[in-house]
Amino acid sequence: MNIHAGLTHYLVVSALLFCLGLLGVVGRRNLLVIYMGLELMLNSANLALVAFSRFNNNLNGQVMVFFVITVAAAEVAVGLALIVALYRRRQTAHVEDLVSLKL
Amino acid sequence: MPQPTDLLFYAFAGLTLMFGFLCVANPLSRNPVTSAMFLVLTIVSMAGLFVLLNAFFLAAVQILVYAGAVMVLFLFVIMLLDLQEEERRRLNRVALGLGGVAILGLAGILVRAMTSGTAEGVGTPAVEGSTAELGRILFRSYLLPFEIVSVLLLVAMVGVILLSKKELK
Secondary structure, eight states, X not given: OOSSOOHHHHHHHHHHHHHHHHHHHHHOOBHHHHHHHHHHHHHHHHHHHHHHHHHTTOTHHXXXXXXXXXXXXXXXXXXXXXXXXXXXXXXXXXXXXXXXXXX | OOOHHHHHHHHHHHHHHHHHHHHHOOSSOOOHHHHHHXXXXXXXXXXXXXXXXXXXXXXXXXXXXXXXXXXXXXXXXXXXXXXXXXXXXXXXXXXXHHHHHHHHHHHHHHHHHHHHSOOOOSXXXXXXXXXXXXXXXXXXXXXXXXXXXXXXXXXXXXXXXXXXXXXXX
């Protein structure tokens, strides 16, 4: 593997970061930390898009990242409001306490 | 010989991965506030990677939106929920080990797929003044998605206000 930081290096960092986010989603049982793992996965996809955009000299990838960041901000707001509403009903933010479909 | 930008890449990539690991699997603390703080550090080091990729506007947006707005929301909700019992819970070691092995396998497959091919870019990697060009593309080719995203933000805002009311009817 080349020592100079090329497209492959950025893609490997992005893949490892995606796996770290997945580890957070699979391994942790707190709803908020699971949400942070989701944010990490979105960010790793952003990194891959920006790297492709740079090394292919095409700015459309950066526009895509701009939209992903905006949608992620809206998604975080709605998701956290859902977590707060759930916490009001059940007094917990722990996924193992939330196993029934009925509230 | 490695260039200074290569050394910066390795520094920021190492920092990003280290802080990301400490965010999701901190061996010392399972407090969500610690995770949130390490997520801020992950995002800031990733903004450094964006700068190395000449995406200056996106680096600024990353810090403003993620490290600013989103993390304030996270911390606000963590403080609102009073999550102290997380510390006392015991982990299911078998499930954690199996999940870790599966994710290690996925990481191996992804890294192998990305290093085996000849995935080098085609163009010359030099986009100067990319912020002005980005704005031009955003407001010419992508004007309709831009407006739709603004409507999406409005919808999210109304939805959050509705969800946060005391009683849901």
